Amino acid sequence: MTRVLSYNILAGGMTPCPGEDRRTEPLARLISAVQPDIVGLPEGLNPRREAEKAVVEELAERLQMTLIRGDHPTAGDEFQVACLTRLPVLASRVHVRPGVLTRPVLEVHVREEDGNELTVFVAHLIASFHKGRAAEHLRQREVEAILDIMAAAHGQPHLLMGDFNALAPGEALRASALLRYVLYLDQTLPSGESHERDGHPHLAYVLPDRLRPLQPLLAHLSRNRPARWFIDALAGLYVPRKSISLLRRAGYLDCFRHLHPHEPGFTCPALMPAGRIDFIFASPELAPRLRACQVVEEGNGVKGPQASDHLPVLAEFAPCATPAPTREISTPQAFAALSSL
Incomplete structure (x- = not known):
C-alpha cells in the first residue's frame, strides 16, 4: 500500500508573527500519525526566511524521509513547493513556466515497495480571490500548463496533488x-x-x-x-469552478470525491472549514488502485489548526497486481538526478 499526503503547511511551516514559533513539532506529529510514504507540500519552502534552516529540512530529519526541493529563482518570494518521501527517489525535476505558472511544479519519480514506479506532481495554483473570474482564468492557464507537463507521463501511473485554490463544480462554499x-x-x-x-x-x-x-x-x-x-x-x-473541470475532463480522478460523493471534505481554513481546495488526482492508470482517501483532522494529539491553516488530504493506493518493467527516462526529458540536487 502506498500512502500519499497532500499538505499545505502554511508559509513553509514558518509563521512570521510575533510570539509564534516554527511549527516543526505539531507538523511532525500530525504527519507521522498517518505514516505517509510521500508528502506533497504546496507551501513547503519560505524564501522570505531563507537565512534560516527550513522547517521541511527538520521534518525530513524527524520523519526520516528524503526532501526534494521544488524552489526556483523565477518564483521570487512566493512560497514554493517541496516533497518528502521514504521511497527510493529515481529522479526529480522542477518545471518552470514563466508568465504562466506562479510557482514551479515539482515532479518526483519514485519506486514503490512493490517494485513499480510512480510519478508524483506537486502544484500550488494562484489564489488572488479578490480578482474573481480573472483569477480563475489564471488558474485555468496554470492547469493547462500542468496538463502539458504531465503529458510526458501519459500511459504511466502518476498523480497530481496540491493546493488548487479552486472549488470543484457543484461543491459547497x-x-x-x-x-x-x-x-x-x-x-x-x-x-x-x-x-x-x-x-x-x-x-x-x-x-x-x-x-x-x-x-x-x-x-x-x-x-x-x-x-x-x-x-x-x-x-x-x-465563485467560478472551471479549473478543476479541466482536470476531470482530461481523465484525472478526484480521489476524495470519488470515494465520498456526499461529504463536504472541507480542507481550508482548518480553524473554520469553508471549502475543499486541496486535492489528490490520480491518472487513469493509477485510479483503479485507489483504496481510501480522507481529510486528516488530527493526529498524535495535534488538531489541524494547531499545525497549519489547511487540513491535509491522505490517499492510499493498493499495490499493482503485476510489477511493471523499469521505465527508462530519456535524456531530452531527463529529470535532475537525485545526486545532483
Missing part, C-alpha cells in the same frame, strides 16, 4: 465561515505588510473590489446565523 475567519485574523494578527505577506489571508485579498464598500455590513451579517445562509448562497453562485 461556506463563504460566511471564510469571512469570519479572515475578520478574526484581521483582529488578532499584527497589521501591516508583514501580516499580509506571511501566508495568512486578509480581507482585501479575499473580498472582490466591488464588495469592499460592503465590508462593515458583511462583517455584521457574518455574525447573524440566518444571514450566513444568504452569504453562502450568493458566494456559491459567484
Whole structure:
C-alpha cells in the first residue's frame, strides 16, 4: 500500500508573527500519525526566511524521509513547493513556466515497495480571490500548463496533488465561515505588510473590489446565523469552478470525491472549514488502485489548526497486481538526478 499526503503547511511551516514559533513539532506529529510514504507540500519552502534552516529540512530529519526541493529563482518570494518521501527517489525535476505558472511544479519519480514506479506532481495554483473570474482564468492557464507537463507521463501511473485554490463544480462554499475567519485574523494578527505577506489571508485579498464598500455590513451579517445562509448562497453562485473541470475532463480522478460523493471534505481554513481546495488526482492508470482517501483532522494529539491553516488530504493506493518493467527516462526529458540536487 502506498500512502500519499497532500499538505499545505502554511508559509513553509514558518509563521512570521510575533510570539509564534516554527511549527516543526505539531507538523511532525500530525504527519507521522498517518505514516505517509510521500508528502506533497504546496507551501513547503519560505524564501522570505531563507537565512534560516527550513522547517521541511527538520521534518525530513524527524520523519526520516528524503526532501526534494521544488524552489526556483523565477518564483521570487512566493512560497514554493517541496516533497518528502521514504521511497527510493529515481529522479526529480522542477518545471518552470514563466508568465504562466506562479510557482514551479515539482515532479518526483519514485519506486514503490512493490517494485513499480510512480510519478508524483506537486502544484500550488494562484489564489488572488479578490480578482474573481480573472483569477480563475489564471488558474485555468496554470492547469493547462500542468496538463502539458504531465503529458510526458501519459500511459504511466502518476498523480497530481496540491493546493488548487479552486472549488470543484457543484461543491459547497461556506463563504460566511471564510469571512469570519479572515475578520478574526484581521483582529488578532499584527497589521501591516508583514501580516499580509506571511501566508495568512486578509480581507482585501479575499473580498472582490466591488464588495469592499460592503465590508462593515458583511462583517455584521457574518455574525447573524440566518444571514450566513444568504452569504453562502450568493458566494456559491459567484465563485467560478472551471479549473478543476479541466482536470476531470482530461481523465484525472478526484480521489476524495470519488470515494465520498456526499461529504463536504472541507480542507481550508482548518480553524473554520469553508471549502475543499486541496486535492489528490490520480491518472487513469493509477485510479483503479485507489483504496481510501480522507481529510486528516488530527493526529498524535495535534488538531489541524494547531499545525497549519489547511487540513491535509491522505490517499492510499493498493499495490499493482503485476510489477511493471523499469521505465527508462530519456535524456531530452531527463529529470535532475537525485545526486545532483
